[in-house]
Amino acid sequence: MTQKTKSALRITLSILLVVGSLYYAQSGIDLGALMVSLKRANYWWVLATIPVILFSHWLRALRWKTMLKPTLKDAKLSDLFSAVMVGYAVNNVLPKGGEFLRPLVFSRREKVSFSLVMATIILERFIFDMPVTLMMAAGVFLFMRNDIAIAYPNFTLSQLTGMGVLVAVVSAFILVLVLYPSLTEWILQHTIRRYSQRVYLRFHQLVESFRRGFEIVKSPSQYYRLILESLAIWFVYIIPMWMTFYAFGFDTSLGLDFGDATFLFIIGTIAFILPAPGGVGLFHTLVAGAMIKLYRMDGAEALAYATLTHGVGYLITSLVGGFYFIMENKGHHLPVVTASEEAG
Numbered sequence: 416m417t418q419k420t421k422s423a424l425r426i427t428l429s430i431l432l433v434v435g436s437l438y439y440a441q442s443g444i445d446l447g448a449l450m451v452s453l454k455r456a457n458y459w460w461v462l463a464t465i466p467v468i469l470f471s472h473w474l475r476a477l478r479w480k481t482m483l484k485p486t487l488k489d490a491k492l493s494d495l496f497s498a499v500m501v502g503y504a505v506n507n508v509l510p511k512g513g514e515f516l517r518p519l520v521f522s523r524r525e526k527v528s529f530s531l532v533m534a535t536i537i538l539e540r541f542i543f544d545m546p547v548t549l550m551m552a553a554g555v556f557l558f559m560r561n562d563i564a565i566a567y568p569n570f571t572l573s574q575l576t577g578m579g580v581l582v583a584v585v586s587a588f589i590l591v592l593v594l595y596p597s598l599t600e601w602i603l604q605h606t607i608r609r610y611s612q613r614v615y616l617r618f619h620q621l622v623e624s625f626r627r628g629f630e631i632v633k634s635p636s637q638y639y640r641l642i643l644e645s646l647a648i649w650f651v652y653i654i655p656m657w658m659t660f661y662a663f664g665f666d667t668s669l670g671l672d673f674g675d676a677t678f679l680f681i682i683g684t685i686a687f688i689l690p691a692p693g694g695v696g697l698f699h700t701l702v703a704g705a706m707i708k709l710y711r712m713d714g715a716e717a718l719a720y721a722t723l724t725h726g727v728g729y730l731i732t733s734l735v736g737g738f739y740f741i742m743e744n745k746g747h748h749l750p751v752v753t754a755s756e757e758a759g
Contacts, residue, residue, distance in 0.1 A: 479499065
């Protein structure tokens with residue numbers, strides 16, 4: 416199977432996933448009632464979520480700057496924010512494509528190794544984002560067990576184990592790579608080098624670039640700041656979902672609060688893990704479904720809430736990220752990463 420065929424198949428599956436999810440989300444719901452619910456919303460509250468959304472992405476750029484500090488002390492926050500937004504915009508169209516383009520944009524601008532920058536993305540996802548998500552999910556499960564039992568009766572805490580194991584394995588790999596370089600070199604010498612000196616040198620350069628990207632691991636003085644920045648990111652991510660309760664009056668009619676927003680945020684996060692562009696369809700299905708079962712809401716109101724909370728974020732990241740994409744492409748043309756760049 417050629418690379419083009421694989422890409423076409425992946426895109427086709429993503430589209431089918433989106434279409435199927437959207438169909439399932441609106442099945443059995445009166446579309447006229449959905450439009451009425453959307454029209455009744457207080458859009459001043461919706462507009463107020465926009466600066467909060469942008470601030471959350473700015474915080475992600477700030478944490479990225481902290482992670483790059485050991486190797487790129489002069490990295491500009493504005494350049495990092497640009498790369499973050501480009502990544503989100505691409506993710507809205509091509510599932511996980513932004514995870515590749517984000518480090519490419521920044522490495523091209525700063526003229527540094529793509530692998531070094533990519534290493535910080537891996538570190539960000541597996542050391543900071545996934546553990547926080549797992550802890551939040553576990554906390555929601557422990558303190559809102561009855562709510563989960565109503566919304567998702569077949570869910571058990573053990574289902575989080577698989578993701579926890581993956582995080583542990585990748586974390587262990589990163590620690591070995593950073594703290595035991597001699598062991599990594601020994602493994603390369605006794606495996607790859609025996610068969611090909613050229614491939615060995617290629618892997619050796621790649622490993623060295625990744626190790627430089629993981630340098631923050633050897634800076635315990637920065638751990639406190641990284642933890643605070645990570646918690647701040649996730650806290651601010653939840654705020655728009657909480658604010659949108661007020662747009663629909665759910666704070667008074669249903670008594671929904673920040674805890675409920677946290678629960679729905681955790682549920683909605685699953686949509687962005689699966690290969691659907693921007694979580695379209697899946698987010699609507701998961702969040703609206705949980706609200707209908709848990710709060711016994713009207714389906715049209717639940718879907719209207721899911722549509723607005725997702726739609727505003729999707730639109731903002733697409734517009735702002737699209738603007739930065741045009742600017743980056745205008746200045747650097749975003750060429751395909753070369754072998755020498757990847758190795759560093």
